[in-house]
Amino acid sequence: xxxxxxxxxxxxxxxxxxxxxxxxxxxxxxxxxxxxxxxxxxxxxxxxxxxxxxxxxxxxxxxxxxxxxxxxxxxxxxxxxxxxxxxxxxxxxxxxxxxxxxxxxxxxxxxxxxxxxxxxxxxxxxxxxxxxxxxxxxxxxxxxxxxxxxxxxxxxxxxxxxxxxxxxxxxxxxxxxxxxxxxxxxxxxxxxxxxxxxxxxxxxxxxxxxxxxxxxxxxxxxxxxxxxxxxxxxxxxxxxxxxxxxxxxxxxxxxxxxxxxxxxxxxxxxxxxxxxxxxxxxxxxxxxxxxxxxxxxxxxxxxxxxxxxxxxxxxxxxxxxxxxxxxxxxxxxxxxxxxxxxxxx
Amino acid sequence: xxxxxxxxxxxxxxxxxxxxxxxxxxxxxxxxxxxxxxxxxxxxxxxxxxxxxxxxxxxxxxxxxxxxxxxxxxxxxxxxxxxxxxxxxxxxxxxxxxxxxxxxxxxxxxxxxxxxxxxxxxxxxxxxxxxxxxxxxxxxxxxxxxxxxxxxxxxxxxxxxxxxxxxxxxxxxxxxxxxxxxxxxxxxxxxxxxxxxxxxxxxxxxxxxxxxxxxxxxxxxxxxxxxxxxxxxxxxxxxxxxxxxxxxxxxxxxxxxxxxxxxxxxxxxxxxxxxxxxxxxxxxxxxxxxxxxxxxxxxxxxxxxxxxxxxxxxxxxxxxxxxxxxxxxxxxxxxxxxxxxxxxx
Numbered sequence: 001x002x003x004x005x006x007x008x009x010x011x012x013x014x015x016x017x018x019x020x021x022x023x024x025x026x027x028x029x030x031x032x033x034x035x036x037x038x039x040x041x042x043x044x045x046x047x048x049x050x051x052x053x054x055x056x057x058x059x060x061x062x063x064x065x066x067x068x069x070x071x072x073x074x075x076x077x078x079x080x081x082x083x084x085x086x087x088x089x090x091x092x093x094x095x096x097x098x099x100x101x102x103x104x105x106x107x108x109x110x111x112x113x114x115x116x117x118x119x120x121x122x123x124x125x126x127x128x129x130x131x132x133x134x135x136x137x138x139x140x141x142x143x144x145x146x147x148x149x150x151x152x153x154x155x156x157x158x159x160x161x162x163x164x165x166x167x168x169x170x171x172x173x174x175x176x177x178x179x180x181x182x183x184x185x186x187x188x189x190x191x192x193x194x195x196x197x198x199x200x201x202x203x204x205x206x207x208x209x210x211x212x213x214x215x216x217x218x219x220x221x222x223x224x225x226x227x228x229x230x231x232x233x234x235x236x237x238x239x240x241x242x243x244x245x246x247x248x249x250x251x252x253x254x255x256x257x258x259x260x261x262x263x264x265x266x267x268x269x270x271x272x273x274x275x276x277x278x279x280x281x282x283x284x285x286x287x288x289x290x291x292x293x294x295x296x297x298x299x300x301x302x303x304x305x306x307x308x309x310x311x312x313x314x315x316x317x318x319x320x321x322x323x324x325x326x327x328x329x330x331x332x333x334x335x336x337x338x339x340x341x342x343x344x345x
Numbered sequence: 346x347x348x349x350x351x352x353x354x355x356x357x358x359x360x361x362x363x364x365x366x367x368x369x370x371x372x373x374x375x376x377x378x379x380x381x382x383x384x385x386x387x388x389x390x391x392x393x394x395x396x397x398x399x400x401x402x403x404x405x406x407x408x409x410x411x412x413x414x415x416x417x418x419x420x421x422x423x424x425x426x427x428x429x430x431x432x433x434x435x436x437x438x439x440x441x442x443x444x445x446x447x448x449x450x451x452x453x454x455x456x457x458x459x460x461x462x463x464x465x466x467x468x469x470x471x472x473x474x475x476x477x478x479x480x481x482x483x484x485x486x487x488x489x490x491x492x493x494x495x496x497x498x499x500x501x502x503x504x505x506x507x508x509x510x511x512x513x514x515x516x517x518x519x520x521x522x523x524x525x526x527x528x529x530x531x532x533x534x535x536x537x538x539x540x541x542x543x544x545x546x547x548x549x550x551x552x553x554x555x556x557x558x559x560x561x562x563x564x565x566x567x568x569x570x571x572x573x574x575x576x577x578x579x580x581x582x583x584x585x586x587x588x589x590x591x592x593x594x595x596x597x598x599x600x601x602x603x604x605x606x607x608x609x610x611x612x613x614x615x616x617x618x619x620x621x622x623x624x625x626x627x628x629x630x631x632x633x634x635x636x637x638x639x640x641x642x643x644x645x646x647x648x649x650x651x652x653x654x655x656x657x658x659x660x661x662x663x664x665x666x667x668x669x670x671x672x673x674x675x676x677x678x679x680x681x682x683x684x685x686x687x688x689x690x
Contacts, residue, residue, distance in 0.1 A: 016647070287676045300689060302361070302677045304666040309651070311665050318663045320656055321649035331632045332647045344645060 001128055002100060002198070003047040004092050007036050007056040007064055007110035008082050012333040013263050013326075016317035017297055020345055025110035026063055029267055036110040037067055042117045046125060047106070054110070055092045057082055080227045085192075086241035087233040090205050090212055093198045094220045101198030104128045107238075108193045113270060115257020124195065127252045130163050131195040134250075137204070138195040139166065139243065141188025141251045142258045147178040150262060152190040152239070154251055163250035169239060188253055191260070194243070201242065209234065209241045264310045264326040268293040282313075293323060317344060346473055347445060347543070348392040349437050352381050352401040352409060352455035353427050357678040358608050361662035362642055365690055370455035371408055374612055381455040382412055391466045392451070399455070400437045402427055425572045430537075431586035432578040435550050435557055438543045439565040446543030449473045452583075453538045458615060460602020469540065472597045475508050476540045479595075482549070483508065483540040484588065486533025486596045487603045492523040495607060497535040497584070499596055508595035514584060533598055536605070539588070546587065554579065554586045609655040609671040613638040627658075638668060662689060 010023045018024045025036040033041060040052055049070040054077065056064045061078035068076065077095055079088060093101050106124055114120045127138040141154040152172055157165035169190065173181060181187035194201075206213030215233045219226050243249060261267055271279035271293070278286050282296030287304045294301050297314040310326050312319045321328060336344050355368045363369045370381040378386060385397055394415035399422065401409045406423035413421065422440055424433060438446050451469060459465045472483040486499040497517055502510035514535065518526060526532035539546075551558030560578045564571050588594060606612055616624035616638070623631050627641030632649045639646045642659040655671050657664045666673060681689050 016645075285677055285680055287673070287680060299661040299663065300361075302662060302664045304664075304673045304676055305670045306654070306665055306667065309665065311663065313658075313663045316644040317647060318644070318656065318658045319647045320651055320654065320665055322651065325650045328632070328649045331649055332630055335630055335632060 001047050001104045001106060002051045002053060002096065003043050004053045004055060004089065004105055004107045005036070005039055005110045006085060006088055006107065007054050008060070008079055008088060009109075009111060010057075010059075010082070011111070012330055014267075015329050015333050016312060016314050016319050016344070017295075021059060021063070023060065023111075024261070026060070026067065029261060030113060030270055034067055035113065035261070036064065039108065039110050039112070040068060040071065042114055042120060043106075043124075046121045053077065053092055053096065055079065055088045079230065081231045083230065083233050083235045085238040086205065086209060086236045087212055087215075087230065089238050090202060090216045091219065091226075091230065091233075093202050094216045096198060098199075101202070103197065104132050104195060105198040105201070106193070106195045109191075109260075111261065112191070113257075113259045113261050115259075115270070117256075119256040120254065120258075123252055123254045123256065124193075127163070127195045130161060130250065130252070131197065134161060135197055135200055136160075136163075137201065137243070137246055137249045138163065139249060139251045140191055140193040140195070140254045141166075142191045142254045144182045144187065144189055147175065147182040148189065149173060149175055149178045151260075153181050153187040154190050156186045156188065156251070160248075160250050163252050166249045166251050169244040188251060189258075190239070191254065191258060192239075193254070194238070204242045204246065208245050209236065212236075212241065264293055264295075264312065264321075264329065265323050267295075268310070268323060268326075291323070346392050346449045346451060347396045347398060347441065348388050349398045349400060349434065349450055349452045350381070350384055350455045351430060351433055351452065352399050353405070353424055353433060354454075354456060355402075355427070356456070357675055358672070359612075360674050360678050361657060361659050361664050361689070362640075366404060366408070368405065368456075369606070371405070371412065374606060375458060375615055379412055380458065380606070381409065384453065384455050384457070385413060385416065387459055387462045387465060388451075388469075391470060398422065398437055398441065400424065400433045424575065426576045428575065428578050428580045430583040431550065431554060431581045432557055432560075432575065434583050435547060435561045436564065436571075436575065436578075438547050439561045441543060443544075446547070448542065449477050449540060450543040450546070451538070451540045454605075456606065457536070458602075458604045458606050460604075460615070462601075464601040465599065465603075468597055468599045468601065469538075472508070472540045475506060475595065475597070476542065479506060480542055480545055481505075481508075482546065482588070482591055482594045484511065484594060484596045485536055485538040485540070485599045486511075487536045487599045489527045489532065489534055492520065492527040493534065494518055494520055494523045496605075498526050498532040499535050501531045501533065501596070505593075505595050508597050511594045511596050514589040533596060534603075535584070536599065536603060537584075538599070539583070549587045549591065553590050554581065557581075557586065609638055609640075609657065609666075609674065610668050612640075613655070613668060613671075636668070 007025050014024050026034050028034050052071045053075045058078045131138045153170040155167040157167040268279050273279050277291040280294045283300040284294040285302040289303045290307045293310045295312045308323050352370050359369050371379050373379045397416045398420045403423045476483045498515040500512040502512040613624050618624050622636040625639045628645040629639040630647040634648045635652045638655045640657045653668050
């Protein structure tokens with residue numbers, strides 16, 4: 001089995017730690033290893049680093065290579081320009097030798113967290129078995145732990161050979177719908193983890209998105225023209241381009257402490273709290289303070305008498321906001337963009 | 346007239362900006378110049394830098410000299426060890442040539458803020474005139490602007506030659522008493538600013554505190570023994586040693602935007618607020634945030650959706666606490682002491 005890790009993201013939800021040249025997947029948010037490194041580590045007993053492929057961007061490729069010396073350098077692919085996941089996955093597959101891409105490939109994001117790595121691998125192995133046996137595209141859905149409105153959902157159907165048929169991909173729901181999905185037991189969070197034969201996925205992509213399919217064929221026959229052709233591929237997600245259009249996709253549920261770590265709040269939830277509920281990282285001093293996320297990447301954070309805050313300190317910046325508003329860090333990033341503060345982006 | 350500026354303090358109320366080797370008086374808290382430099386600047390039209398004396402400690406003397414090249418170096422005195430204000434003032438006076446200390450001396454702290462420098466100098470000049478004319482110890486009291494419990498008060502008595510007799514020095518009052526002092530118009534805040542003939546003050550000190558008086562005489566006759574004698578002087582304040590015991594001390598009220606800048610909150614009150622009531626210094630980005638003090642000595646502070654906080658960032662540290670609890674920064678300092686964090690003290 002090959003693993004293809006999508007590591008081209010440039011999210012800003014962990015600003016000030018995440019920056020253009022240091023996006024979330026390259027950060028060690030909840031441990032010693034970066035989320036990307038942890039993803040490779042987690043796969044290793046099942047998929048050795050020699051069988052790992054990384055799709056990232058020109059801007060990040062040197063940093064990715066430095067973080068992953070165990071992955072063969074030619075398997076670390078640099079998109080000339082980010083074009084969303086459908087081109088990224090398609091191009092990565094055509095970059096694999098044809099004999100390799102006949103086999104099973106798992107695609108997964110570089111910036112998620114998994115509490116139970118062994119359970120994760122067991123689910124992945126089970127999904128790979130179905131994918132191989134039925135030549136079926138499989139996805140791993142996460143059993144909802146609350147009524148999240150920030151994720152897409154997979155609607156479960158009948159049993160197909162030990163897996164569950166995915167009746168439909170559901171967009172991010174409103175609160176009432178999310179509550180219903182959460183209660184009915186018939187929906188999973190879409191975690192963006194897929195398992196398939198590479199050649200099968202490629203043929204689906206060619207069928208549903210011929211413009212991408214043709215572009216990829218031209219790149220495969222003339223790889224020296226990648227920089228010219230790739231930026232012209234339609235920018236679209238693999239969910240939209242392929243997954244939502246397949247009528248025989250199936251899923252296995254993942255129960256492994258999964259989190260997409262989508263915000264400072266999500267990170268707070270996975271860092272163990274101290275006696276006062278403070279979740280601390282780095283050199284932190286808290287006096288009569290409760291339920292804060294205090295994250296000192298560099299230097300020292302000292303707080304007195306505050307509650308429910310995120311305080312993050314890195315080399316040049318400090319961010320303070322209420323935990324329940326941690327999504328709003330994007331407003332800071334927007335303001336920095338409109339102020340052209342390249343030094344802080 | 347000579348000015349004696351007491352600059353030996355080592356307060357911690359502006360931690361993390363104020364540190365052992367960088368106490369409050371050396372910080373430029375509300376402008377470009379440090380509070381010490383601003384004190385010298387403020388006096389200059391009335392007392393030229395050539396007539397300024399600074400009493401500081403060994404630890405700070407190099408930094409003080411660097412900040413005040415306009416003050417003659419021999420007039421920047423370094424206590425071998427801090428022994429409170431009575432020894433500091435007495436020793437500074439015996440360090441002045443006898444002819445100089447016959448004249449008028451104003452003693453004032455190095456770390457206060459004055460909004461109206463011209464009004465300040467006018468009050469000082471008027472007090473100096475009375476001190477010289479009557480050979481009387483004068484103090485400048487500040488007309489209370491609220492019922493402060495953190496200051497001592499001067500109780501006003503009869504008119505004496507254009508000034509008001511000080512009936513009594515009052516310790517820091519409880520809230521009800523402070524309210525009464527504030528309402529009755531018969532009390533002023535004790536600002537620790539005194540004007541007198543130097544020789545007169547010295548003779549009072551010899552009379553009331555013979556141990557200090559004798560020690561100072563020995564230092565004057567054998568200045569090379571200062572380091573040995575000075576640390577043995579009783580550590581006591583000039584208020585307690587002399588001022589509270591004089592029955593003919595008089596005062597003139599000061600109405601000049603005085604503040605002792607005793608806390609981050611006190612600083613917030615003198616920094617102009619923006620449209621949202623945020624008082625900012627340095628590189629600050631505030632989104633939907635109100636009434637905060639955001640003080641970036643180095644680097645950038647970004648906040649979203651917070652209210653009434655103090656956020657201070659310097660080279661290695663960030664402090665966050667509610668404005669109304671800004672006195673409690675001392676709890677951080679206490680914790681650092683008990684953790685032996687010399688690097689942060």
